[in-house]
Amino acid sequence: MTIIKKGLLGLSILLLAVVIVVLVRTITFTPETYQPSPDTTMVSPDGSVIAQHLSQAIQIQTISYERAEDRDRTEFQKFITWLASTYPEVHKNLTLTLLNDYTLLFKWRGHASSKPSVLYSAHYDVVPINPGTESQWQHPPFAGVIQDGIIWGRGALDDKSAVIALMESVTLLLETSYTPEQDIYIAFTHDEEIGSQFGAKAVAEYFTNQNIKLAWSLDEGSFILDGLVPGSDKRVASINVAEKGFLTLELIAKGEGGHSSMPPQDTAVSILAEAIVNVKNSPVPGGLEGLGETMYTNIAKHMDFFKRMLFANQWLFKPLIEASVSQSPAGNAMLRTTTAPTMLSGSVKANVLPATATATINFRIHPRDTIESVTSWVEAAIDDSRITIKTSQAFKPSNVANSENQGFKNIAAVTRDVQGDIIVTPGLTIAATDSQFYSKITDAYRFNPMNLTPAYLSGFHGTNERIDIKNMEDAVKFYTRLMRQPAQ
Ligand SMILES: [Zn+2]
The missing domain is CATH 3.30.70.360 (Alpha-Beta Plaits)
Structure with missing residues (x-):
């Protein structure tokens, strides 16, 4: 055998080996199979009530303008008063602390209060309507119109939907006389859209000053991406860390x-x-x-x-x-x-x-x-x-939260239990959120449990912001189940 022939043979064997390795790795590169949790207790949220509440919340114009003199503080006050009258059970059973006058921090005392607490957070301020786009809205941005199963208006996605879903969830759990294991804190901040300097920052400082240890926090920052990940037909829940x-x-x-x-x-x-x-x-x-x-x-x-x-x-x-x-x-x-x-x-x-x-x-x-x-x-x-x-x-960029701990596992499991077999993965939020402050004190997760399609995405800080009632019901199912899981 000549040297050339030997060389060619050697090369062929090498190529064959590479092909085999590539194929074996590809065949074994498969997702874990999803097992629904044995606990399948689901609350039955009333979509029409939730829709009414979100509609009312949208009608209160809690707009965060860049210039302080443009901000109408009476609207923020009105929102706080409206929350109290709409969710009396939450206000009766949880203690409320106001931070910098407009950020609400509820504490729901658990029966094992000494364990690390959990923080849920959402913001109730919204961005203004881009001047000149008013006429492009199918329904006026602050009318809170409900039509064909969809709630329209500024804040419907970002982020009053989460405020309402959280309040509905606690109300439903209180109706069943549920008490969480560890303490649950719920923050509704008022200046997320303009840098969080008086809202989330104060919330994080509160926990530090009171020496309260958090197991983890959950706030906005991503959604269930439906048709938004190129190459993936499946929906992707990106729980951003x-x-x-x-x-x-x-x-x-x-x-x-x-x-x-x-x-x-x-x-x-x-x-x-x-x-x-x-x-x-x-x-x-x-x-x-x-x-x-x-x-x-x-x-x-x-x-x-x-x-x-x-x-x-x-x-x-x-x-x-x-x-x-x-x-x-x-x-x-x-x-x-x-x-x-x-x-x-x-x-x-x-x-x-x-x-x-x-x-x-x-x-x-x-x-x-x-x-x-x-x-x-x-x-x-x-x-x-x-x-x-x-x-x-x-x-600077935030700390990266642990995607191996119980908090992440709970969020992932509950998302699948409510949404079925979808892809769940840790991800990265490209914009800034309130969690920039939470991530300094705990593992901060950024995820809203609603489906976001390309059509809905354009409403984000844009025109025709809206959400459907089914998504709101699913969000309530998600939060109620998550609140029932031991945090650690
Ligand atoms: Zn937001």
């Missing part, structure tokens, strides 16, 4: 100024433009690892043979997967810190050279990075002493 940080950098270029008829080689604007292009061309490194890898792997187990083959064999196909996932903006945001140039300014007149030109770039920091690491990455990408970099706003 972390949220991204935020960094806004200002790039400032200085120039000589003067008349534009005899410009120097470079003006402040051209120096700045080059810097922006350099930042854009050096995306912050990322990849399929940690949380992103867990999430995609969990989902891929339910996909077709080809995709399962790729994800089961990351040792071989990782670069291919990463290139494909980062093609979509949503996929890219899961893998890395994102870069978004958003604002620019230069000279005030067409024929005047700018003395300074500035650009604003917004980064959403992945938990793998820090404010400092992203800033140095950008400095190195620009590498130009004519550019000054200033940090105008920054907060």
